[in-house]
Amino acid sequence: MNLDSKIPEGPLAEKWEKHKFNVKLVNPANKRKYDVIIVGTGLAGASAAASLAELGYNVKAFTYHDSPRRAHSIAAQGGINAAKNYQNDGDSVFRLFYDTIKGGDYRSREANVYRLAQVSVNIIDQCVAQGVPFAREYGGLLANRSFGGAQVSRTFYARGQTGQQLLLGAYSALSRQIAYGKVKMYTRSEMLELVVVDGKARGIVTRNLITGEIETHAAHAVVLATGGYGNVFYLSTNAKYCNVTAPWRAHKKGAYFANPCFTQIHPTCIPVSGDYQSKLTLMSESLRNDGRVWVPKTKEMAERLRGGQIRVADIPEEERDYFLERKYPSFGNLVPRDVASRNAKQACDEGRGVGSTGLAVYLDFADAIKREGVDKVSQKYGNLFAMYEKITAENPYELPMRIYPAVHYTMGGLWVDYNLMTSIPGLYATGECNFSDHGANRLGASALMQGLADGYFVIPYTIGDYLAQMPPTPVTTQHAAFKEAEEAVHARTQKLLSIKGTRTPNEFHKALGHIMWDHCGMSRNAEGLQFAKQEIQKLRREFWSDLKLTGTNEELNQMLEIAGRVADFLELGELMVDDALNRKESCGGHFREEYQTPENEALRDDENFAYVAAWEWTGDNQPETLHKEELQFENVKLTQRSYK
Amino acid sequence: MAGNNPNAKPMNLTLKVWRQRNRNSEGKIVEYQVKDISPEMSFLEMLDVLNEDLLLKGDEPVAFDHDCREGICGSCDLFINGRAHGPEKGTTTCQLHMRKFSDGDTITIEPWRANAFPVNRDLSVDRSAFDRIIQAGGYISVNTGGVPDGNEIPIPKNIADKAFEAATCISCGACVAACKNASAMLFVSAKISQLALLPQGQVERKTRVENMVAQMDKEGFGACTNIGQCAAECPVGISLENIALMNREFISAKATSENLA
Structure with missing residues (x-):
């Protein structure tokens, strides 16, 4: 299949307006004759479900949670970007576009990113109208703060829980449509298969997580808004349930998977404390506005600190290395996430890490507290400091926080065109689940922006263009493809339950996570990736011959759920490794050790790799086929990213 | 890897856990022993340890709700020693750490009890x-759309x-x-x-x-x-x-x- 990104003609700033005029419309009286399935009810899914229902479509929304309000969007702390220029500091749609393209290390599509920047301003208005309690100034107007990778203050926030407040806004809009009967909500339902009829997405197969019942659902179009796949690493800042199953099932039915190796490692997370660790906790990037990152200047000093011979307070100012401020004077502690993470790793690799494991750097608020006082600092970060203390039993008002990078976000995802349609007609992907807007690295406070942009302001237009091209006649689950997909789900579940081996799903997941983190994590090289590929294949064989489960399908069986997700991660992991091997350059979150500048910065190869790598499934244990979408840059000049 | 408090000693605990097959069946308290629990663990990580043990023994793990494990999604909901979310004030179950307990403790774990919250299974409620x-x-x-600035x-x-x-x-x-x-x-x-x-x-x-x-x-x-x-x-x-x-x-x-x- 030819990869057609369907980017509209014309000047960048006019593409979206023109496109909105050119797309076909569904007559208001006909909208009620079309059914749309939306899988996932986080920011991207709930906003799409509410907006499409408001337009008049019949929506069926699915989540594996007990309530749509629990999606992992809820955990986003720092904020949401918008090019409002309320601060009069030189922001504009073009600047947000430019920062996002540059922050993504020139591996995203200009047209998509520009549209994202354009609709960012509408998102804030929408959320305010819904009653989202954003932070405000004393004059009653909206407050902003700055975030990594930007030199303007364009981030809107609700203390340290912007994600929860935005999600509750979308959830309230969704709840209203559920009450009206325009959205039928299916909770504790996990999508386990996509149904394709005559080459078009036509429905899904789900498992009711309480009863185990396998159900089929038909619709004129299917939207996946199922989030990212960071949990392939086992330990990440993602919630425990986050998984790749829905998009991976779609991938195996023909949806291309784009740039899977583009993973974001977030610099400010609470370090690992033991083998029992089940997840990692993020400390918002907003902390870098006031916290200063440092390690001892020398390895010797760090060793004495780790050994408990000296305390933090014993290290004089001149023995501290504020390495981000030193290396990047103009951005300082606010360099993009990939740069901050890599530098923290480097400091620890040099033996200058802190904490008992040596795998941590300090994030120090002493200067901010001296400058602004405890009250002001507590107002800004109180809940984050409290969370840190709960987990570590250390008080960040007195001792600097210990932080270390952790997997946080995945820029890769299902390949989509400008309309957010995947390579399967009628199947859309929105939010973190698609690959489209963040290139090789996402800027802070841009995930919430993208999820809501896709759901509120993009898909309501573009899905109509597709639906208008088919007759408004009912669709049913009568086609043989539904029966086949349903049987495939039954067979797979029975297979998982019948292995009766000796190792738990979590053991396999942890083992996979170690392979991925060690060889396909913050830095990668060909040898390590080749090794990882073999290890993953081996682990996958062991999984299917030695998995242990108890219980049946016909009940709430949480280990069975985990096993199904781990099975998919075991396939995705290998594709990530293949993609990382293929991309013989360093860009954004993808750092190949073989390709770096003399100053250890990522070295891109625009001549050979300025493309989106879109992978096509060809069968079990077969190498996937690579399709390339060349990226055209007409409005920005590709330069070596510099934050000095 | 050691935690930030290398002197913390592992604990052995007795758990009394509510087990109930589904909404319509009767439930009961079942007693389990867990060993070598690090004080640095979260409460849910301690339950993960129990569940891995149960599964390896061929028993059915204890169902409980959780997700973000950072105190914001609202999924976790355990009634611990007679208190919602356990002994620590202002803390969800997922943010409760085992350093709040002592070696040899008996911990009773029940689901939320309310007519409007029927039990799905074990500790998971609707x-x-x-x-x-x-x-x-x-x-x-x-x-969506048409709202003021x-x-x-x-x-x-x-x-x-x-x-x-x-x-x-x-x-x-x-x-x-x-x-x-x-x-x-x-x-x-x-x-x-x-x-x-x-x-x-x-x-x-x-x-x-x-x-x-x-x-x-x-x-x-x-x-x-x-x-x-x-x-x-x-x-x-x-x-x-x-x-x-x-x-x-x-x-x-x-x-x-x-x-x-």
Whole structure:
């Protein structure tokens, strides 16, 4: 299949307006004759479900949670970007576009990113109208703060829980449509298969997580808004349930998977404390506005600190290395996430890490507290400091926080065109689940922006263009493809339950996570990736011959759920490794050790790799086929990213 | 890898866990031993250890709800030693760490107990009643698009902050579990307050409180007798003031409203 990104003609700033005029419309009286399935009810899914229902479509929304309000969007702390220029500091749609393209290390599509920047301003208005309690100034107007990778203050926030407040806004809009009967909500339902009829997405197969019942659902179009796949690493800042199953099932039915190796490692997370660790906790990037990152200047000093011979307070100012401020004077502690993470790793690799494991750097608020006082600092970060203390039993008002990078976000995802349609007609992907807007690295406070942009302001237009091209006649689950997909789900579940081996799903997941983190994590090289590929294949064989489960399908069986997700991660992991091997350059979150500048910065190869790598499934244990979408840059000049 | 407190000694504990096959079956307390529990572990990581042990022995793991494990999604909901979310104030179960317990302790773990929250299995309960209360009116009726600029609705900072405080509710249901009447007043009042305080919420102010309270009663939650256990056990500190505000909103709506059929 030819990869057609369907980017509209014309000047960048006019593409979206023109496109909105050119797309076909569904007559208001006909909208009620079309059914749309939306899988996932986080920011991207709930906003799409509410907006499409408001337009008049019949929506069926699915989540594996007990309530749509629990999606992992809820955990986003720092904020949401918008090019409002309320601060009069030189922001504009073009600047947000430019920062996002540059922050993504020139591996995203200009047209998509520009549209994202354009609709960012509408998102804030929408959320305010819904009653989202954003932070405000004393004059009653909206407050902003700055975030990594930007030199303007364009981030809107609700203390340290912007994600929860935005999600509750979308959830309230969704709840209203559920009450009206325009959205039928299916909770504790996990999508386990996509149904394709005559080459078009036509429905899904789900498992009711309480009863185990396998159900089929038909619709004129299917939207996946199922989030990212960071949990392939086992330990990440993602919630425990986050998984790749829905998009991976779609991938195996023909949806291309784009740039899977583009993973974001977030610099400010609470370090690992033991083998029992089940997840990692993020400390918002907003902390870098006031916290200063440092390690001892020398390895010797760090060793004495780790050994408990000296305390933090014993290290004089001149023995501290504020390495981000030193290396990047103009951005300082606010360099993009990939740069901050890599530098923290480097400091620890040099033996200058802190904490008992040596795998941590300090994030120090002493200067901010001296400058602004405890009250002001507590107002800004109180809940984050409290969370840190709960987990570590250390008080960040007195001792600097210990932080270390952790997997946080995945820029890769299902390949989509400008309309957010995947390579399967009628199947859309929105939010973190698609690959489209963040290139090789996402800027802070841009995930919430993208999820809501896709759901509120993009898909309501573009899905109509597709639906208008088919007759408004009912669709049913009568086609043989539904029966086949349903049987495939039954067979797979029975297979998982019948292995009766000796190792738990979590053991396999942890083992996979170690392979991925060690060889396909913050830095990668060909040898390590080749090794990882073999290890993953081996682990996958062991999984299917030695998995242990108890219980049946016909009940709430949480280990069975985990096993199904781990099975998919075991396939995705290998594709990530293949993609990382293929991309013989360093860009954004993808750092190949073989390709770096003399100053250890990522070295891109625009001549050979300025493309989106879109992978096509060809069968079990077969190498996937690579399709390339060349990226055209007409409005920005590709330069070596510099934050000095 | 050692934690940040290398001197912390591992603990052995006795767990008394509620086991119940499904909504319609009878449940009972079953006793388990867990060994070598690090004080650095979270409570749910301790349950992970138990579940891995059970599975390896061929027993069925204990079902419990959780997800973000950072105190914000509101999924986790354990009744630990007779307290919603356990002994630490202002803390969800997932943020509770084992350093709050001692070697040799016996810990009783039960699900939320309320008629409106039927048990799915073991420690997992069905809290969809909360969703239905929100569906009854916990929103501002605006469609996507066509709204005014964000800064055209100025809101005094103290009002915005107060609305925010009410909006921090994570819908975990601890308020219901902690209440001897299984009342949902704190949950419902948090949403009522948030929207009643904000200028955007004024248009539907009366219908909202009437409809949400009606749905709350319909779901079978108990009445409020002003004990305040809900606010005492709320992991995010939702204030009792919200209940007072909701009562005022409700009476004023009832006295003047022509909204409900």
